[in-house]
Structure formats: C-alpha cells, structure tokens
Amino acid sequence: MNEGAGPADFEIEPLGETMLLLRFGERVDAAVNARVHAAAHMLSRVELPGLVDVIPAYATLALHYDAPFWAGRDGSPPWQHLAGALRAVFAGVQRSEPHEGRSVEIPVRYGGEHGADLEAVAAHAGLDIDAVIARHVAVEYRVAMLGFAPGFPYLLGLDPALRMPRRAQPRTRVPRGSVAIGGAQTGIYPSELPAGWQLIGRTPLTLFDAAREPPCLLAPGDRVRFRAIDAAEFDALAESAR
Numbered sequence: 001m002n003e004g005a006g007p008a009d010f011e012i013e014p015l016g017e018t019m020l021l022l023r024f025g026e027r028v029d030a031a032v033n034a035r036v037h038a039a040a041h042m043l044s045r046v047e048l049p050g051l052v053d054v055i056p057a058y059a060t061l062a063l064h065y066d067a068p069f070w071a072g073r074d075g076s077p078p079w080q081h082l083a084g085a086l087r088a089v090f091a092g093v094q095r096s097e098p099h100e101g102r103s104v105e106i107p108v109r110y111g112g113e114h115g116a117d118l119e120a121v122a123a124h125a126g127l128d129i130d131a132v133i134a135r136h137v138a139v140e141y142r143v144a145m146l147g148f149a150p151g152f153p154y155l156l157g158l159d160p161a162l163r164m165p166r167r168a169q170p171r172t173r174v175p176r177g178s179v180a181i182g183g184a185q186t187g188i189y190p191s192e193l194p195a196g197w198q199l200i201g202r203t204p205l206t207l208f209d210a211a212r213e214p215p216c217l218l219a220p221g222d223r224v225r226f227r228a229i230d231a232a233e234f235d236a237l238a239e240s241a242r
Contacts, residue, residue, distance in 0.1 A: 051064075
C-alpha cells in the first residue's frame, strides 16, 4: 500500500455472513484514512443495491450487506458476488477523489474544572498552558472514525508536540463533552464515560443525541477546528443546548 494508491487497491475479507471488510492499510495514517473516506463517499454516491451500511475506520471500510440479495445460483458465498460488484465499481478509477466532509467548529473551555490534565500535558510538552491551547486550536483535524461509544470522534491532526500517553490510572467517570488527548490523537467524550485519556477541556455541545437526526454531531471524514471560549460563553452555550 502507498499513499498514492488508487481506490481499487484494497484487500477483501469476509466477516461472518453479512459483513465484508475492505482493508486499505495496516496502520493509523492520514493518507490511508483519506482513501477509506473517499471509497465510502464513492459507494454512497453509486448506491450499490443490497448494501445496508458503510462503516469507515482508520484503515478499513466495513460493509454490512443483505446476504440473500447477493446470493448467486452457482453456490458460491454471497460475499464473493458483492466483492465482484465492488471491484467493478472501482474499476478504472485511478485515484481516490478527496472527500472533504463538513467543516465543524467545536467551542472548548480549556483547563480548570473542565480540563484537569491540561497542566500535566503542558509540563510533558515543555510548554506553558497558553501555548498548549494555541497549538490545539491552530490545526484542522479530520474525523478518522467514530467508535468506543456512540458519537465519539477519533481525530487525526494533533500537533506532535502535544502527544502524550494515556493515564496510568483511568478515571471511572468523566463529564460529557470532555476534550482529551490520547497518544497522537485527540477526541471528545459524547457522554459520561470511563476515560484514560488526558483531559484538557470541555465543549458544551451535544455530540450524541439518539432523538436527533442524525444522532451524531460529527461524521467520519468531517473536518474539525476547536475554538477556545471563556466561562460565560460556555455557560450560555450549555444553557442553549438544554
């Protein structure tokens, strides 16, 4: 695999009787992840029949399909017929078209009661707190995938200076909306959950609401920028989100 590879350059693995996995690489890599999202976007445009759901991850694309629809008369398993159709869809496409996704701004109250580990992150990076915040808001992130909990975004693009290992002792509960750093990634906890990542701030926005359509604020492939806010704006946004 290489970052210049076309969308048809993937391996196919059956997962049970109704799932198919397209593997574009073996590591967390922004270029590989971009190809995953480009392929997902292409499949959403062609509306391949018998395809129930498309689930992007870091380097793979899982396809949930209707097995009876893809059952053939030759006795071969349905996934092989779907695999052939997928190869046909991607045939002749030399390079994945970039999928930009939406641009979403996330307001964050950094530090204090909302970011208990911000000072530790600053010390680990050899920076002051203001510099950590400035670096965290300076870049555009990409939602590599949703996982762990409904609506939890794994974001690629973290400044290398801010990378920090997860906590040795995870917390049993962190507040909804907590913004955190775990290794080379940053993420946002959509609900009150156990957490091993380093907490640096909190957003008043609701990341996941089962009654909302769509329920997740962010989607794989979206572009995200953080914006630092003060206590007054945090309270006002939290009140309006109720």
